[in-house]
Amino acid sequence: MSGTLFYGGTIVTQDPKYPAPEAVLISCGKIVAVGDLADIQPRADKATVQHDLAGQTLLPGFIDAHSHPIWAAKTRGAPVVDVRANIVPTYAALIGKIKRRVAVAAPGEHLLFFGLDAQLHPDMEAPTRAFLDELAPDHPLGIQTSNCHALFLNSAGFKACGIDETTPTPTGSIIERDENGVPTGKIAEAVTWTALESFYEAWGARRLAEEVEQQILAFVANGITTVTEHLYMPFYKASYMAALNQKLPLPRVACYQQATTPDMRVEKLTDADDRLWMAGVKIHADGSPFIGNIWLTEPYLSNEITLERMDLKPGHTGGPNYPQEYFERMVREYFSAGWQMTVHTQGDRTIDMVLDLIETLLEEMPRPDHRFRLEHCALMRRDQIRRAHALGVQCSFFINHITHWGAPIEDALFGPERAAHYMPAGSAVAEGMRISLHADTPMTDASALDLMQAAVTRRAADGRCLGEGERLDIETALKSVTIDAAYHIGMEDQLGSITPGKHADLVILGANPLETEGDRLGDIPISSTWLAGERVYGG
Amino acid sequence: MADNKRPTPIPLATVGGFLGSGKTTLINHLLNQANGRRYVVFVNDFGAINIDLQLVETIEDDRISFSNGCVCCTLNDEFVGSVAEMSKRQDRPDAILIEASGVADPRALEASLSALEASNHVRLETALYIVDAGCFGQRDYAEVEMLIDHAATSDLVLLNKSDLVSEQALDGLLQEFSVAAPYAATLATVQSCVSPALLFGNSDRPTRPEAKAGPHRHPDYHHWHYSGRDPMTRDALVELTKILQQHFFRIKGIVQSAADPTIWLSLQVVGTRAVIGQLPQGFTGKDAVEIVGIGIGPKMRRVELDRSMAAFEETLKPTPALPAMFTGKT
Structure with missing residues (x-):
């Protein structure tokens, strides 16, 4: 011994x-x-x-139930220029940053800016293709929104991504076009993520490997020992295997492969045993509340942010990403193959659609422990929580929306009543659900303690509390980033608690979170992180 | 109730900026012309503090006390504790200034500051950032972007050494910063001359609506710290500097001379410019060698640096190091 x-x-x-x-x-x-x-x-x-x-305090290592490590690696670090509003405060400043970057670009260099934000850049205008051509006539240039769902491209950018007037819009995606079908600048949803690959590829494998390492270190430095790859694509495997072969402290990765068609082959990941495995299939039922492509029963508010910066029509209620029948075919295909499903749902109308479908599927093919997951769940209603719980559906909440965008969620997008139950983690727990919380990295930075603080305080950046009744107690918040998150990925028998026989994934904190004020949880220092019995961070 | 007796929090300002921008000038002004106010300044090291020996009362490892009541402390792990202790004292300071640009973990310092603010010990007044206007034009892209990102999350930006640029160029800079750092006040200064009232004034801090959204990121910095027990010759320090310059944009260090252990050398590097100086007589550091490096760029080439350092340490071995007992404080 x-x-x-x-x-x-x-x-x-x-x-x-x-x-x-x-x-x-x-x-x-x-x-x-x-x-x-x-x-x-x-x-x-x-x-x-x-x-x-x-x-000090010893706890089980944290589990981030919904993250995108490879995507985070691609999105963060040079040559991507970070223009999120906490660094570049205005659209005018952002344009200045783009101009300075273009001025020093190497011939043909692919230029990508991450973090344009209709809610947080107060003077934002949607950049058109023509405007971006003026800024950068010769270089492929893209500006990705901070919610990751949309991308604005110049002409060279469209060319580099192979998108023109002859390109059909993939089912489930958006390519905005003029009357002749010529793309006018903005694309959204899955086509965004394939388009971005041409930027990432241009920067080469070495840059990617370096950024993967940085992301791995960021996770373990925050005490996170298990993550999920929530948009797994088959070519990600090489990056993960390379990290494991280099003995980098890669947290355990539960993969959910992204489906955009009903005929995808789900990869079996068996090479790395308990470090990397295929946990299920991920589908986007709708998009982001911050660009307007979620499906609602009640419309968005009408104001300058929604009408001008987000370019929505008055009374906008959005819609699902895929035609309903197409979406059902996809879910049926992978659910019937026995996979755990995780479905991105933000709007309540979307959640109605998905719960209807789950009910039908369970009648057709009863499955006692399916753990069908709904992801993010921004505008889930109380009646839907009850119904979901009765169906055995799990909810994972993207609670950092509150801390990062709380004020515009209430004032600009949905009004006080819906804001008070936005990301209704408290209601879900009150109805008896085991929930998980997530940072959706790269959309927000990975920190389980920050997630806990967000769920316990529901305090926005400007100090307001969004929905006191939806706050969690610290004990529940801690479960939602440890044992209950393990349950959500189907690993509660191996991870998420300090129990004999489980993996020795541990974190040592400078203070006991259960005895810390809710608004100081994020400040607790991480002393060390232990993965599979080895110290991988700290002293 | 205890709260009724609690004294008002001590005003606190932070000052950031590249080496050579004028931070130390600002601190020296503050310490030497306190006019009866008691300032406490926390710095990463005493290396560049221009200590007027006439004013010095006591010098300790991590603290220099001046006869005018001001104190200069090193920014170390005891920071939170010392500030909390100071705020309870009868002779509590009138204001605290932190020179934080060289700290290894900016997020930890932010957490410390917000803890002190939450417990009502201090009130964060101003995040000050100093830009060397004179050499702004010579900065490369990465440096400019780092300057601008820092300025944008500050409250007050000094375009310092503004006498070294033409009026037209200065107007251009002021315009550029007003766009890039719209929530900060921008001032053109000479010799970091700014009124303490501007730093510690009692008015509320300028509000920056979104600046707190999410943790601040300090992306393109990497920090490195080195300490050693054995004194070093000036030549060895020159060799070491050459190695470190390949990895770091800014380097600061204090090194005990191997030739004369009562002499302490200071090292200051900005880019390709390195200056090795001598600290005032009577100065003693904790370790014989203390060096901090700050690099710009996406990441540190750690393996390469460690290899170079190991090779460098090998070259030191033949030189017999002085026994520790002879390096004691005098």
Whole structure:
């Protein structure tokens, strides 16, 4: 028995069978014993490392239930220019940044700017193709919105991505065009993500590998030991296997392969065992509340932000991404093949459509433990939560919308009544659901403690609280980034708590979150992160 | 109730800017012309602080006290504790200034500051950022963008050394910063001359509606810290500087001379320019070698740096190091 013995601090196991143990022994990547120090110490030997927690708090490693590590790697770091509103405060400043970048661009260089934001760039105008051609006549140039769902391209950008008037718009995507079918600048949804690949490819594999490493380090530096790849595409595998082969501290990755057609072959990922596996299939039922392509029963508010910056019509209620029949064919195909489904749903009308479909599917092919997941769930209604819970549907909430966009959600998009139940995590818990929280990295930065703080305070950047009744207690918030998140990815028997037999994925925090003020959770320092029994971050 | 007795929070300002922009000039002004006000300044190291020995009362490892009541402290792990302690004292400081541009983990400092603010010990007054207007035109793209990103998240931007550029060029710069940093006030200054009232004034901080959305990112910085027990010759320091310049844009260091352990050398590097100076007599550092490097660009070539450092340390070995007992403080 070698391994490591932890003692001398607070141990929060998230397993009711071990309420307040004194010590934890890990060995060979697994948790071996949890309990009184006097009982466990004899099981240690000379080779066992004695790790005195010195009053710090040991917890199971955090699990981010919905993230995009490879995409984050592609989206973050040079040559992508970060123009998110917390760095570049206005559209005018953003245009200045683009001009300076274009001025130093190498011939033919692909230029990409991430973070245009109709809600947070107060002077934003939707950039047209013609305007972008003036800024950059010779270089492929793209501006991606901070919600990741839309991209504005100049002519060279369209050419580089192979999109012109003859290109059919893929089902489920948007290409805005003039009367002759010529793209006018904006594209949205799945076509955005394929178009961006031509930028990423132009920058080469080496740049990608470096950014993957940075993202991996960012996750483990935040105590995250399991992530999901929530838009898995087959060519991602090479990046993940390379990271594992280089012995980088890649958190465990539960993959959900993106489906845009009903005839996709879902990849079996078996090479890396408990570090990388195919967990299910992901489909976008609708888009982003911030660009207007979600499906609502009640319309958006009408004001300068929705009408001008977002370019919506008064009374806009959006729609689903795919024709309903096409969407149903996709879900039926992968659900019937036995996959766990995770479906991106933001608008309540979208959620009605998906719940109707799930009900039908379960009547046709009953499946007791399907754990069908709804992702983000911004405008889910209380009656839908009850119905979802009764159907065995799981909800994962993108709670950082509140902290990052809380004010415009209430004032500009949906009004106070809907804002008070936006991302209704509290209602879901009250109805008895086990929920998870997520940062949807790269849309917001990965930090489980920030997620907890967001769910516990529901405090927006300007200090207002969006829906006091939807706040979580800290204990529930902690479950939603550990054991309940493990349940959502179907790994609650191996991850998410400090239980003998589970993987030794651990995090040591400078303070016990259960005894921290809700609005200080995000400030708790991460002392160290342990993945499969090895320390991968901190001292 | 305890809250009724709680004193008002101490006004606090931070100052950032590239090396050579004028941060230290600002700090020296503040310390030497306090006019009866008691300032406490936290700096990464004392290397560049222009200490007027006439004014110095005591010098400790991490603290220099002046006869005018001002204190200069190193910014270390005890920062939160020392500020909390200061705020309770009878002779509490009138204001606190933090020179934070070299800290290894800006997010940790932000967390410390917000904790101190939440506990009502301090009130964050101004995030000040100093730009060297004189050499702005010579900066490359990455440097300009970093300057602008920092300026945009500050409250007050000084276009310092404005006497070194033409009026027309200065107008252009003011215009550029008013677009790029619309929520910051921009001022043209000479010799970092700015009224302390502007830094610590009692008016509310300028509001920046979205500036707090999400954690601030300090993307294109990488930090590196090195400390060593053995003193170094000036020649060795020159060699080391050459290595470090391949990795870092800015380097600051304090090195105890191997030739004369009572002499402490200071190292300052901006880009390709390196200056090795000598610290005032009587100065003693904690470790014989303390060097901080700050690089610009997407990431640090850590492996390469570690390899070069290992090779460099090998070259030091033949030189017999002085026993520790002879390096003690005098």
